Amino acid sequence: MTVPLRIVALGGLGEIGKNMMVIESGGDIVVVDCGLMFPKADMLGVDLVLPDVTYLLENKDRVRAILITHGHEDHIGALPFVLRELNVPVYAPPLAYDLVRVKLEEHGVLNGRDLHEIQPGDIVQLGDTTAEYFRVCHSIPDACGIALRTPSGLVLHTGDFKIDHTPVDGNPVDLQRIAELGQEGVFLLMSDSTYAEVPGHTPSEQVVGAALKHVVMDAPERVIVATFASLIARVQQIVDAAVLDGRKVAFAGRSMVNNVRMALQKSYLRAPAGTIVDLGDIDGFPDDEQVIVVTGAQGEPTAVLSRISTNRHREVTIRPNDTVVLSASTIPGNETLVSRTIDNLVRLGANVITPRQAPVHVRGHGSAEELKLMLNLVTPRYFVPLHGEYRMLAAHAKLAQAVGVEAANVFVLEDGDLLEINDGGGTVVGHVPAGHIYVDGTDRWDMESMVIRDRRLLARDGFVVVVVPIDHTGHLVGKPEVVSSGFVDPSQADGMRKEASDLLANTLANGTGQNLEWEALTQTVREVLARFLHEQTGRRPMIIPVPIEV
């Protein structure tokens, strides 16, 4: 009789980002990753989105550890928030470990944490479960998958991966160990679904290295490359291309500069002495000996590339014949920002090269054939697709069935679905809170909040506040004062306000002739005004009556 295995995602299933997987067997809970999500366009005014860890807090005494697969924000970004409430041991492979330390320090919560650096092959005891890290490839060094030997059986979590036989850091996926674990018999495989819809193989990072070399060598003058600050392997390729072409390299953007400094110290990044120079010094070299690596490949308005493109960067100004390379794919939702940034760079005279013009970026996740290879190496009994929007998970489920996993043993879950698997099969036995925790400024709140709903209303048609002065008997005294914003043009607003005020004064005076209850008063103001304003403008602003006793 198998010990039942329970798994639940607090993020990452059904929507991309804030990856966090909870695995329970026997008396132990192990958590894999603790990421954040960057807010989508309709999450108005939100800075960050965190997973809801209510379920973990309720079962605090059974949580043995958080295991980090790699150092990307969507896998480590929630740690500074979560560890404050749930101070459990954290295990992470070398680069992720360094990035987590930097991050916790920035948030002032490094002290008193129980952090462990772990190497591929290391085994950690976590209650009755052991965790073994194995190497995978991804767009950051030291990415790992994790094999959990639980009382229920062997559970494999791939982390984010692609199968790159020629990765930049020379560390390919540990296919042999994965095959060995497969042969031992894997009870459950959980695997990255991000590109399950894409047929074929994801190209090797090697392709990018070659493309970058051509671009750098062909560039008549300066080269400016924008990429992700965490893409240390890409930075290495850029440095290699620069060295080959006899150029110096400088970096711009806080996270880029910090990550490069750390990567150089820890030898994730290598460059011949004298190659890397300060941004302030690079203009001491001729234009055709310069490469500048910057943040902002997603067009983020505050990052370096966007500021350069609108002439708002203090140190870097576009010159005609500059070659600007976007060595990144555009994250869905950022298309408009990226387009605008490119347009502005072209306007300033730059020659802009994106992955549409040359293979200066490849995806960090495996495509369908790689996912099938993983499934066939592991031959799991049960399968749960991880990391993806619903259709990606569904596509991965189809791949699993195509390579022979029984359809009844494949579970397409969404965040919060609590799956229990035992000898007889798997069932969703419940749901745990797994909504979005929004961070805005210093505050946090949950998904059901009125705040975002209100912001959506305000963004659509603005608001109208009506101050209704009443005496202690509830009679209107003088005239209501109407204030609005985001509603009508200032040129029209005055007339509209006066008319609205007159209308309300008449209604409140005539309509009753007697004292009004607070509730009735605000109700009347809302109705009368909503009708009037809609007739006048076709719009429906938020209307807020403020009765004030004078």
Added chain:
Amino acid sequence: MTVPLRIVALGGLGEIGKNMMVIESGGDIVVVDCGLMFPKADMLGVDLVLPDVTYLLENKDRVRAILITHGHEDHIGALPFVLRELNVPVYAPPLAYDLVRVKLEEHGVLNGRDLHEIQPGDIVQLGDTTAEYFRVCHSIPDACGIALRTPSGLVLHTGDFKIDHTPVDGNPVDLQRIAELGQEGVFLLMSDSTYAEVPGHTPSEQVVGAALKHVVMDAPERVIVATFASLIARVQQIVDAAVLDGRKVAFAGRSMVNNVRMALQKSYLRAPAGTIVDLGDIDGFPDDEQVIVVTGAQGEPTAVLSRISTNRHREVTIRPNDTVVLSASTIPGNETLVSRTIDNLVRLGANVITPRQAPVHVRGHGSAEELKLMLNLVTPRYFVPLHGEYRMLAAHAKLAQAVGVEAANVFVLEDGDLLEINDGGGTVVGHVPAGHIYVDGTDRWDMESMVIRDRRLLARDGFVVVVVPIDHTGHLVGKPEVVSSGFVDPSQADGMRKEASDLLANTLANGTGQNLEWEALTQTVREVLARFLHEQTGRRPMIIPVPIEV
């Protein structure tokens, strides 16, 4: 000595949409197209965007006509608004003519208009200029380019085009006439740049016909196809596939139903008797004999596909084994809506096929090789790339130079740039108003409006209104009343409001002890409150003080 030619775009150059080109020679102004733009994500609460026609109104007596190239919204959509103020003759090829009539009727402005249907080959006299329409291919029947024989010389405007040798309606681009005009000597060519960045050729619509046939024949049960209501040629292909597989076809969505009705009447669309049935009747046929064509391929929340995907459509409910085809490309900016719609359809059990899975859509615009072909057929002296974001125009300019147009004779313009060309060359001699006219509800306003800026602020951090009751001497009476929305969670708002009110009461009482000028009062309230709220929450809501005399 050449008569100077002046051209200016009121839309379409630098941003996609609201295409409108003004061409002046001798004493005559001819306008090509009169389109609208669908609002972008940051145009909060805006329904439509129109071109600014101030320049035309100022030169009303010289405007001879508006010439329409084809019936897409971004070429005809602004007519109901513009014709109210500028009632000039409108010429349009057959389908566009019908669509314009329907549109003007819907807006109640058809009466008193001077509309003319025009056939390819027809010549129209417009003052000293003549206009000749010639046939091109695009994703709508009856798409044309226009040759203007002006006192300055021959001017060619391609309209939107691709060079499809096997179009669905059997009417390919009139390459011979274009070559003939080229041979005659073209002074200025203006040509579609939408896909100037894309190398190679755009595939023929024929590819789509074959793909749709396979999809329909392979579908085990119902097929639901979402496409643009104006894509009559695509609807024909869907009907053909259905007929081949012995299926009936029904239509859902107001614009789809209206366009299909018109297209059937005018024989743009043909189907064997009995093929097309009412939506209400199609369930009288077995599931594997049904095809339903719907609107909403861009994930628009109010269109049919989105409503189906969230079970909000009265007549169409997804059944397991339904095949849903998105026969459209995703317009930049709509990616998130489309992804969500697909996710929801997959959740309901549908098999969703997009252009990523099969060639069920091709672009309506020519790629680089077709643009070069057009340039080489025409061999113009001067060249202005039309229709596109800045980088697309720049890419098209490079193509023109690559095929031999002199670099000095190629002009990458933006909306409002007034280009004057004469024997000696071309120069931007001025700028005319060419911003966005926003339509929201029944109102319109211009680009510089505070309204959208206010909405952006409101969307970010909400607002706080402070009612400050003062007596006629300017002294505070009682306590300020604080109201907010979109700012903090309701659970915190009460406490925050009370604290803010106390703080302001103290400040206003202590700070001065004397009567305050209105200006000084509101200034103090703003400053004190902004600091307090930022300290408490990290946010910067819009703050509106409302002093009220009691």
